[in-house]
Amino acid sequence: xxxxxxxxxxxxxxxxxxxxxxxxxxxxxxxxxxxxxxxxxxxxxxxxxxxxxxxxxxxxxxxxxxxxxxxxxxxxxxxxxxxxxxxxxxxxxxxxxxxxxxxxxxxxxxxxxxxxxxxxxxxxxxxxxxxxxxxxxxxxxxxxxxxxxxxxxxxxxxxxxxxxxxxxxxxxxxxxxxxxxxxxxxxxxxxxxxxxxxxxxxxxxxxxxxxxxxxxxxxxxxxxxxxxxxxxxxxxxxxxxxxxxxxxxxxxxxxxxxxxxxxxxxxxxxxxxxx
Amino acid sequence: xxxxxxxxxxxxxxxxxxxxxxxxxxxxxxxxxxxxxxxxxxxxxxxxxxxxxxxxxxxxxxxxxxxxxxxxxxxxxxxxxxxxxxxxxxxxxxxxxxxxxxxxxxxxxxxxxxxxxxxxxxxxxxxxxxxxxxxxxxxxxxxxxxxxxxxxxxxxxxxxxxxxxxxxxxxxxxxxxxxxxxxxxxxxxxxxxxxxxxxxxxxxxxxxxxxxxxxxxxxxxxxxxxxxxxxxxxxxxxxxxxxxxxxxxxxxxxxxxxxxxxxxxxxxxxxxxxxxxxxxxxxxxxxxxxxxxxxxxxxxxxxxxxxxxxxxxxxxxxxxxxxxxxxxxxxxxxxxxxxxxxxxxxxxxxxxxxxxxx
Numbered sequence: 001x002x003x004x005x006x007x008x009x010x011x012x013x014x015x016x017x018x019x020x021x022x023x024x025x026x027x028x029x030x031x032x033x034x035x036x037x038x039x040x041x042x043x044x045x046x047x048x049x050x051x052x053x054x055x056x057x058x059x060x061x062x063x064x065x066x067x068x069x070x071x072x073x074x075x076x077x078x079x080x081x082x083x084x085x086x087x088x089x090x091x092x093x094x095x096x097x098x099x100x101x102x103x104x105x106x107x108x109x110x111x112x113x114x115x116x117x118x119x120x121x122x123x124x125x126x127x128x129x130x131x132x133x134x135x136x137x138x139x140x141x142x143x144x145x146x147x148x149x150x151x152x153x154x155x156x157x158x159x160x161x162x163x164x165x166x167x168x169x170x171x172x173x174x175x176x177x178x179x180x181x182x183x184x185x186x187x188x189x190x191x192x193x194x195x196x197x198x199x200x201x202x203x204x205x206x207x208x209x210x211x212x213x214x215x216x217x218x219x220x221x222x223x224x225x226x227x228x229x230x231x232x233x234x235x236x237x238x239x240x241x242x243x244x245x246x247x248x249x250x251x252x253x254x255x256x257x258x259x260x261x262x263x264x265x266x267x268x269x270x271x272x273x274x275x
Numbered sequence: 276x277x278x279x280x281x282x283x284x285x286x287x288x289x290x291x292x293x294x295x296x297x298x299x300x301x302x303x304x305x306x307x308x309x310x311x312x313x314x315x316x317x318x319x320x321x322x323x324x325x326x327x328x329x330x331x332x333x334x335x336x337x338x339x340x341x342x343x344x345x346x347x348x349x350x351x352x353x354x355x356x357x358x359x360x361x362x363x364x365x366x367x368x369x370x371x372x373x374x375x376x377x378x379x380x381x382x383x384x385x386x387x388x389x390x391x392x393x394x395x396x397x398x399x400x401x402x403x404x405x406x407x408x409x410x411x412x413x414x415x416x417x418x419x420x421x422x423x424x425x426x427x428x429x430x431x432x433x434x435x436x437x438x439x440x441x442x443x444x445x446x447x448x449x450x451x452x453x454x455x456x457x458x459x460x461x462x463x464x465x466x467x468x469x470x471x472x473x474x475x476x477x478x479x480x481x482x483x484x485x486x487x488x489x490x491x492x493x494x495x496x497x498x499x500x501x502x503x504x505x506x507x508x509x510x511x512x513x514x515x516x517x518x519x520x521x522x523x524x525x526x527x528x529x530x531x532x533x534x535x536x537x538x539x540x541x542x543x544x545x546x547x548x549x550x551x552x553x554x555x556x557x558x559x560x561x562x563x564x565x566x567x568x569x570x571x572x573x574x575x576x577x578x579x580x581x582x583x584x585x586x587x588x589x590x591x592x593x594x595x596x597x598x599x600x601x602x603x604x605x606x607x608x609x610x611x612x613x614x615x616x617x618x619x620x621x622x623x624x625x626x627x628x629x630x631x632x633x
Contacts, residue, residue, distance in 0.1 A: 169358045175345045178375035191362035
């Protein structure tokens with residue numbers, strides 16, 4: 001202890017900045033959690049730092065009302081579907097970009113990223129028309145496929161970075177040892193880029209989870225996502241603030257869980273594996 | 276026997292390997308010697324089947340294997356970088372070619388333990404390669420190459436990234452380990468001294484061409500041309516352009532050197548004479564040594580020997596002198612050239628006459 005205190009300047013305030021920072025970051029989240037345990041009268045009536053009459057009513061509404069909890073189930077179904085499709089499509093694509101030179105490879109690689117530059121609203125209309133023609137409106141797969149528009153390019157970019165960090169000689173050594181390509185890819189190569197696959201899956205999950213516009217446009221009732229349900233809570237009885245807050249808390253949970261599992265790789269993922 | 280028949284490799288219109296004919300016998304050690312970018316790795320990749328030659332064919336034991344995929348060829352390769360499978364343990368790394376071949380686990384276990392014992396890896400079998408030192412990682416790669424019992428073993432500067440002690444140890448062991456297997460053993464290196472220590476045969480490479488192939492000591496003593504002589508010399512060769520007339524070499528207007536007996540019979544005319552740095556000395560070692568005058572530049576002392584960089588009438592030379600000599604720069608000194616080892620090359624670079632005694 002004496003060792004560490006020695007390096008601190010006397011009477012320093014270094015704790016202050018980080019404390020303030022965290023307080024400001026956590027304040028909205030705290031307020032959301034705070035609200036989710038309050039009754040509507042308390043939310044709209046008085047200002048209170050913590051619930052005066054803590055209640056679980058808001059959560060019980062969500063867990064008992066199918067129109068609420070189906071929203072979570074729908075969201076999770078299409079998000080997981082999208083994550084699987086995106087990663088499975090991106091793995092071979094990223095391998096090709098990382099290992100082979102072909103005509104226009106650099107342009108194609110850059111073009112992939114430009115897909116992320118257009119706002120999703122641009123694609124809402126063509127997707128709606130296209131999926132209507134195929135009878136896919138209001139299905140989970142429709143949203144999952146629509147989200148591939150920006151998730152596949154992202155996954156390709158992330159995975160390409162991780163794959164290029166693996167020396168090409170490992171591939172060749174495996175071929176010399178007699179590995180066929182599929183066997184090499186699954187047994188030798190995938191374990192080497194496991195963290196990259198994790199990060200790519202995380203980003204696909206995250207972007208698909210928070211995306212509202214396409215998900216709402218392509219669904220009506222059967223596959224309606226939770227974020228769309230949350231925007232439609234104004235009823236004849238007015239705003240149900242407490243239930244909305246509880247729904248918000250529950251929407252944060254899956255993301256927080258996923259972040260916890262990939263926390264060690266996130267920085268590398270943001271750098272698209274190029275650290 | 277591995278045969279390259281007129282094998283060439285072009286990339287984007289440039290020859291990386293010029294049309295080449297080579298034949299390596301089974302059970303022999305063959306060194307590919309050349310500086311970086313000479314084409315050693317490209318040539319090895321063609322031999323292994325990792326790259327397809329642009330033209331020409333590769334034969335193994337009489338069969339044409341030019342288009343055969345590398346998986347189907349019985350080859351093993353070790354790279355300069357330590358290439359292992361990081362996700363597998365050392366044991367599984369060594370076992371991997373055997374697992375692919377579908378051998379039963381009892382015979383795999385026996386083969387892996389035998390190879391590990393030979394390469395002193397037994398205590399580390401349960402670790403993963405990244406938890407080993409560089410030498411141990413490379414030994415893992417070597418064990419994997421060994422256990423496969425390949426008929427063609429390719430090593431691309433396998434010891435270049437190791438410290439000198441390990442390098443000396445492994446350099447001594449490697450040929451012994453692989454000699455028993457009866458494989459064609461190919462070893463690429465940039466260091467002439469390594470080629471000489473390994474022995475066997477040497478093919479010298481320069482800018483994508485095989486300049487000479489033969490027994491290592493023969494290539495060293497009797498280079499066919501100037502390029503080979505340059506490739507196979509470390510420290511670099513010294514040159515002097517002369518005109519031979521009768522019993523003397525005339526160098527411009529400066530010096531006259533007596534022509535040594537082994538060069539007396541060649542015809543008169545312009546030629547390039549080359550000699551190794553250790554054939555220059557500060558004192559007259561032999562009867563036939565010719566005195567010369569040169570200006571010193573830098574002296575490098577390696578412990579028991581000194582490299583003295585010289586300016587001989589505008590030509591840069593290096594002298595390797597025994598003992599420690601700290602000579603001030605820009606001093607004119609007298610040297611003695613042991614002319615018995617002079618090599619003479621014609622203006623086309625072909626050897627006219629080379630050294631009889633090394």
